[in-house]
Amino acid sequence: MTERYAVQMQGVVKRFGDTLALDGVDLAVPAGAVYGLLGPNGAGKTTSVKVLTTLIRPDAGTATIDGIDVEKNPDDVRRRIGLTGQYAAVDERLTARENLVYIGRLFHLGTAEARLRAGELLDRFDLADSADRVVKGFSGGMRRRLDIAMSLIANPSVLFLDEPTTGLDPRSRLGMWDVIEDLAADGTTVLLTTQYLEEADRLAEQIVVIDQGRVIAEGTPDELKSRTGGALLQVSIARAENRELAMSVLTPLCTGRVEVRDDRTFEAPITAGDRVVPSVIRALDDAGVDVLDVVVRRPSLDDVFLALTGHVASAEEATS
Amino acid sequence: MNRLQATLHDSFVEAERHLRVIPRNIELLIFATIQPIMFLALFAYVFGGSISIPGFDNYDQFLMPGIFSQSLVFGSAFTSIGLAEDLSKGLVDRLRSLPMSRSAVIIGRTVSDLVRNLLTFGVMLVASFLLGFRFGGSVTDAVLATGLLVLFSYALSWVQALIGLAVSSVEAANSAGFIWMFPLTFVSSAFVDPSTMPGWLEAVANANPFTVVTNAARSLYNGLPVGNDAWLSLAWSVGLIAVFSMIATRKFARSTSS
Numbered sequence A: 001m002t003e004r005y006a007v008q009m010q011g012v013v014k015r016f017g018d019t020l021a022l023d024g025v026d027l028a029v030p031a032g033a034v035y036g037l038l039g040p041n042g043a044g045k046t047t048s049v050k051v052l053t054t055l056i057r058p059d060a061g062t063a064t065i066d067g068i069d070v071e072k073n074p075d076d077v078r079r080r081i082g083l084t085g086q087y088a089a090v091d092e093r094l095t096a097r098e099n100l101v102y103i104g105r106l107f108h109l110g111t112a113e114a115r116l117r118a119g120e121l122l123d124r125f126d127l128a129d130s131a132d133r134v135v136k137g138f139s140g141g142m143r144r145r146l147d148i149a150m151s152l153i154a155n156p157s158v159l160f161l162d163e164p165t166t167g168l169d170p171r172s173r174l175g176m177w178d179v180i181e182d183l184a185a186d187g188t189t190v191l192l193t194t195q196y197l198e199e200a201d202r203l204a205e206q207i208v209v210i211d212q213g214r215v216i217a218e219g220t221p222d223e224l225k226s227r228t229g230g231a232l233l234q235v236s237i238a239r240a241e242n243r244e245l246a247m248s249v250l251t252p253l254c255t256g257r258v259e260v261r262d263d264r265t266f267e268a269p270i271t272a273g274d275r276v277v278p279s280v281i282r283a284l285d286d287a288g289v290d291v292l293d294v295v296v297r298r299p300s301l302d303d304v305f306l307a308l309t310g311h312v313a314s315a316e317e318a319t320s
Numbered sequence B: 001m002n003r004l005q006a007t008l009h010d011s012f013v014e015a016e017r018h019l020r021v022i023p024r025n026i027e028l029l030i031f032a033t034i035q036p037i038m039f040l041a042l043f044a045y046v047f048g049g050s051i052s053i054p055g056f057d058n059y060d061q062f063l064m065p066g067i068f069s070q071s072l073v074f075g076s077a078f079t080s081i082g083l084a085e086d087l088s089k090g091l092v093d094r095l096r097s098l099p100m101s102r103s104a105v106i107i108g109r110t111v112s113d114l115v116r117n118l119l120t121f122g123v124m125l126v127a128s129f130l131l132g133f134r135f136g137g138s139v140t141d142a143v144l145a146t147g148l149l150v151l152f153s154y155a156l157s158w159v160q161a162l163i164g165l166a167v168s169s170v171e172a173a174n175s176a177g178f179i180w181m182f183p184l185t186f187v188s189s190a191f192v193d194p195s196t197m198p199g200w201l202e203a204v205a206n207a208n209p210f211t212v213v214t215n216a217a218r219s220l221y222n223g224l225p226v227g228n229d230a231w232l233s234l235a236w237s238v239g240l241i242a243v244f245s246m247i248a249t250r251k252f253a254r255s256t257s258s
């Protein structure tokens, strides 16, 4: 037997009526790793998480947690996992502390132990000041933190976070990133799903890209970025009437098509590491084009997604 | 902890979650108290003078047990709304990902709704006494009558649990949980003697389990012979609980937010 994975899916298929939500998903997360499951809305992220957390049964394939089959021994699996679903699963009528003690008691921790754990988690997630307030008045960020704290009450070895920052304001999102980074530092295995490419890049050591129920790529953020074959050169010129001229100068120096961003800005792929930039500036200067700005950027995961799927994965345009 | 102990423990934790918040929702508490009193007073004063029922020299003695019965049955709708809310908010997902008893979430919910219904019932009983209602039989009879009504309401809570898990939103649960209660409670012996209804409707009313339960409780409250109604109503309640606890628990084990 090979390495035992904390989370594993092999050929998992799930159908909802006519929708093929998962079309043979393979996934293997080693213990202690933080993996990002990245994909646009409807890709199959939540369905994957639900299969792994025993909420829905796959139509085909197997899923295991610490080697334990989710279908055959769901209760053993449930003892090892923590789930923070796509919607903050808290009881709004209770206080933050009551929510935590409540879940602790359902884990049969005993009331005293549950209270102790609740106190620790409230401190750790910066909720101590609001511990005895009813959750109904909490902000989105506070609810999310409480939600994660609730899924940690019994010290799970694997934590699932389904879109932990969707719907949060930018500041709460940054706070949530810190929380998740701390968890990772503690050695908890984390599988997080996200539509935000930036988020996967920042938090996950390994990213699994999923689209229409299939895994279409996997690698470290850097590996995925290099799939687009190098860097992107962005040139801004001073006068729009020089556009045609600038394009004709740039084209032979680049490895692909020159894209027009706006009247005075162009973007084109170049081979990373080549000394292209000085020659570009020199060539444009020789041709009499005034250059305002030249920027070389490594491709974002957005570019990666476009290269992999032929369509853009934009969290902004993906609603519902 | 063995399985049964675990189920009892988890059910208790769930029931406590709902009971501890009752005093926090003052509006709901006021509404739950005023509504039955309003019903009692409206029916008693609006219809009181115009309706006479054979065998009862006073319509109130006939009517009030019917209103008790109806209020308790309406109270069961809290179960569908509450479960639909837990489901749509993702709490059911969380609970299903825990190594807890499967039936505990619904047992805790139905038991806490039962306690809430008993509170409302207590208020109503006091109000009915102020309006002139009296037990015609022994206190034991009255306790038995109350027990039959409460048990039937508890049985319908399990039906409501299934509805709450089957619909997709709290709003839908609100309609789906209430709508069938109107024919159930009006096409019955709760407010009038079914023999005054058109023939086919009378047949429906007489076959209605709500009629059986209401008749049993009414007879016991008034110290009249109860006949087979007590056993029949017990059988209805136990049968409904047996069937719907099984279906609802199975449904719960497959429910997840959408």
Ligand SMILES: Nc1ncnc2c1ncn2[C@@H]1O[C@H](COP(=O)(O)OP(=O)(O)O)[C@@H](O)[C@H]1O
Pocket: A016, A017, A019, A020, A021, A039, A040, A041, A042, A043, A044, A045, A046, A047, A048, B258
């Ligand atoms: N309960 C369901 N019934 C029908 N279709 C579903 C259900 N759950 C998910 N789907 C469909 O399955 C696909 C994958 O959904 P999901 O896993 O929720 O995607 P994601 O979480 O990546 O946005 C989507 O097309 C979605 O509409």
Ligand SMILES: [Mg+2]
Pocket: A042, A045, A046, A047, A086, A162, A163
């Ligand atoms: Mg999702």
